[in-house]
Amino acid sequence: MGHGHHHHVDPEAGDRRVFAAIAVNMGLTVAQVIGGIMSGSLALIADALHNFSDAISLIIAFGARKIARRPRDAEMTFGYGRVEVVAALINYTTLIVIGLYLLYEAAMRFADPQDVEGWIIVVIAGIALAVDVVTAMLTYTMSKSSVNIRAAFLHNVADALGSVAVIFAGALILLYDWRLIDPIVTALIAGYILWQSFREIGPVIRILMLGSPPEIETEAVLHTVRGIDGVTGIHHAHFWQMDEHRAALDAHIVIAEGRWNDADAVKDRIKAALSDQFGIEHTTLELECARHACDDKSEFGGRGHGEEQHG
Template identity: 40%
Template sequence: MSDHNHGHHHHHHVDVDDSSIWKLWVSIFLNLMITIAELVGGIISNSLALLSDAVHNLNDTMSLGITLIAKKISKRGANPSKTFGYKRAEIIGAFINLITLVIVALFLIKEGVERFFDPQPIDGYTMFWVAIVGLIGNFVTAALLWKNSKNDISMRSAFIHILSDGLSSVGVIIGGWLILEYELYIVDTILTVIIGVYILWHSYYMLRETINILMESKPADIDLDQLTEAMHTVDKVHGVHHVHVWRLDETSTLLESHVLIDKEDINEMEAIKSKLKTLLKEQFGINHSTLEFEFEPCRSPSHQVGSGHAHEEHEHDHAP
C-alpha cells in the first residue's frame, strides 16, 4: 500500500544567472592581461612582490576559468545518471580553486622569507606603475563579479581572489613608492609574505565551507534538536528519527527522515505530511524533503525500507 508520488518531480536545478557567464569571460581576459603585465614588470624591476602578485593573478585567471567551466556544467539538467543534476560541479570548482590558492600562498611566503636573507635592489618606478595597471584591472573585474558573488559560492571564491589581488596591488603600489623614495627594499619582502598570509587566511574559511558541502555535513545554521522538536509539534506525529540534513550546493538544503504516526491516522497522513513539509520549508529553509511514515519504530539503525511496516510513504517535494 505504498504511495510513490515521484512522477511529477524532475530535479532541474537550472537557475544559473546567464549574466555571470559573460562577466567571467571578460574577467578572464582582463586578468590574463594583468598577469602578463605584472610578470614582465616583475622580471624587469626584480620585484618579488610584483611577481607574487602576477602569480596570484595567474591563479585568479585559472580560478575564473574553472568557475566558468563549472558554471557551464552545472547548467545541465538532471538525467538518469545524475538525478540531482550537475549543481555540485560549482562546489568542486571552488574546491580546486582554493587548493591551488593555498599552494600559491605557501610558495609566496617561502620565497619572501628567502629574499629576506638575500635582499636585492629593485626598480621601484616599474614596480609602482605596473601595480597601478594591475589595480585598475582588478577593480573592473571585482565590479563585474560583485553582484553574482552574493549568493553563489563559486562566484564568491572568484570575487575573493580578485579582491585579495586588488588589495595586494595596493600594497605593491605603496611598496614601489617607498622603494622609489627611500630605497626600502625590505618592503618588497614584507609585502610578499603579507600577501601570502592574507591568501591563506581567506582560503581557510572558504575551504572549510566547501569541504562541509562535499562531505554532506549538516548546515551550520540548522540545529537538529530544534528541528526534531519542531517536527514533533505537528499534530499526530509521535516520533521522528533517522534524520539526515545536508546541502546539495550552497542554496539547496535537503532532508530525509522517518516519521512515526498511529495506524488509525492513516487517512490523515497526507495532511500530516503537508504540515511537516510546510514547517521544514518555512522554519528551516529545507526545500526538498523525503519523509518515510511508519506505524512502529525502527528495530535497528540499519533499518531497510520495506522491513516490517504496514505502510510506508515516500514523497519528494521540491521548491520551485
Template identity: 45%
Template sequence: MAHHHEGHDHAGHGHSHLPSGVGDGAILIAVIVNLGLTVAQIAGGYIADSTALIADGVHNLSDAMALVLAFGARRLARRPASPAMSFGWSRAEIIAAFVNYIALIAVSVWLGIEALGRLFDPPQVQGGLVMALAALALVIDLATAALVWRASRESVNIRAAFLHNLADAAVSVAVIFGGLLIWAFGWQIADPILTLAISVVIMWHVVRELSPVMRMLMLAAPDGVDHQAVEESLRAVPGIDSVHHIHMWQIDEHRTALSAHLVMGPDADAPGAVRLAKAMLRRDFGIDHATIETERQGDPCGDHAHEHDDHAGYDHH
C-alpha cells in the first residue's frame, strides 16, 4: 500500500490570501470610529427612548465587528504554519464569525421582543435626537465605506464588510425617516415598527451568512462541489479501477482539501495516476490540497477497521 503526498503541501505554508499591508491603517480607523458611533447611538437611544436608534447602533456594531474580524484575519493569516497549527491560522476568522453571528441572533430576538411590547404602548420618543444621531451614523457609515473601499477591491473578506457598511447606511436613512415621522406628526408607533424591521434585516443577514460558516465548522464539502462528479472524474483517470473513502472539506474560505483511496489496475502506474488525479482535481474542481492513497485490486483496505467513521453513502468500493 503506497502513500502519495503533494510535494507543495499547503499545510506547510503560512502565506496569506489577503494582500499584505493593503489598507490596514484605514480599517483600524474605521473600526475605532464605528465603535465610537455604536456607543453614541446606544446611549442616545436610551436617552431618546428609541429602540430603533438602539437597533441601528447594534447593527452598526455588527459592521464594526465584521471589520475587526477582517482586520484580525489579515494579521493572523500572515503567521506561518507550525507543527501544532499545520493548516495555519485562517480558521480563526470562521470561529470568530460564528460567535459574532450567534450574539447577533440573541440581540435580534431581544430587539424584536422589545419592539413588540412597544407596539401596544408606544413611548414618547425624542424624534429630533433620533434624527440627529441617525444622520451622524449615515455620514460615518459612508465615510467608513470610503475608507475601506480601496482594500475591498483586493480582498473578498474586506469587501463583505464594505457591503455591510453600505447596508447600514440604508438602515440609518430609515431611522432618520422614522425620527422625521415622530417629530413632524407624532407617530410614535414608527419607532417600534422600524425596530422590528431592523431586527428582521439583521436576522436575515445572519441566517444567510451563518450557513457557509456552519458548513466549514462541520467539515462539510464545499457548497457547489458535486461529490458524485468528483468520484466519477477520479474513476476516469487512466489506471484507476475504483475509488473509496472520499472526504472533502474546507480548510478555510479559500482552500478545499480532499482525501481518497484509489484502487489501481494490475499494471497501472500508481505514481503517474496520482499525479494525473491531482492535476484533474486542481483544474476541474479547484481542489489543490489532496492526500491520496493507492491500493492494488484485491488488497485489503488499511482503513477497514475504521469504516464505521465513514458516511455509508460515501464509502464506495
C-alpha cells in the first residue's frame, strides 16, 4: 500500500505566514463591514462576516500550531499533536454556524429587499478578493500536511469565491438595479460554506472518535498479520489515528504452539510488516500462547471497550 508524502514547512516560517494572513484578514474585515454598512449590501456584510471567521480560524490555527509542538509530558503522554484536529473541528463548526446565519439573513432580505450601492460593493469586494488570494497563497503549502491549516485555508478559498460572487452581484445592481441579487448571492455563499464544511468535518470527527484510518484496509492488515510465520491468530484489534498523520494499532496476537521461544522475533516481524506495508508505526501487541489464548476472539474491539457482556 502506498503512502502519501507530506510537505513540511519550517515551523517558524509557517508561523510568520499564518501571522501575516491574520493581519491582512483583520484589516479587510474592518473595510468590508464599513463598506457593507455604507452600501447597504447584505452580501458584502456576509462576505465580511465570513472573512472575520477566516481571521479567527487563522488565530485558532496559529495557536494550535504552537501548542502542537510542545513535547510530551506526564499529563499528555501522546503529546499535543491532536490539538490541531480540535482546532479544525472548532473552525468547521464555526463555518456551519455562519452558513446557517447567512441563510437566515438572506431569507429576511428576500422578504424585504433593501437599496444597495453597487459601486461600493464592487470596489470593496475587489479588494477582498485580492486579500483572499494573498492569504490562500500564504497557507496553501502548509494546508497539504495539516488538517488544522487546511480548515483555515478552505475558509479563505470559500471567501475568495464569495468575493467573486459579491462583485458579480454589484455589477448586476449597477447595470440593472436588480436588488434581489444581493440576498441570492448571500444564499449561494452560505450554501457553499455549508457544503464545504459538512464535507470536511467528517474526517476530523473520525479522528476524534478514534475511527480507523480511512486509507488503511483493516481486513488486509489482519490478513497480513495472520500470514506471518509463528502467528495463528489476531483479535481485539483497535485501529485509530494518534493525529492526522500517525496511524496506530493495538491487538492481541496468538503465537503458534511450540513457538513461544520465538515470540519476540515474531513480534518484530509483525511490527516490520505493519510499518512497511501499511505505514503503521505505533503498535501495542499483547502476545498470547495458543494454548492459553483468551476466549473472546472478536476481531475488532473486545469486551471492556463499550460492549455489554451477556450471559
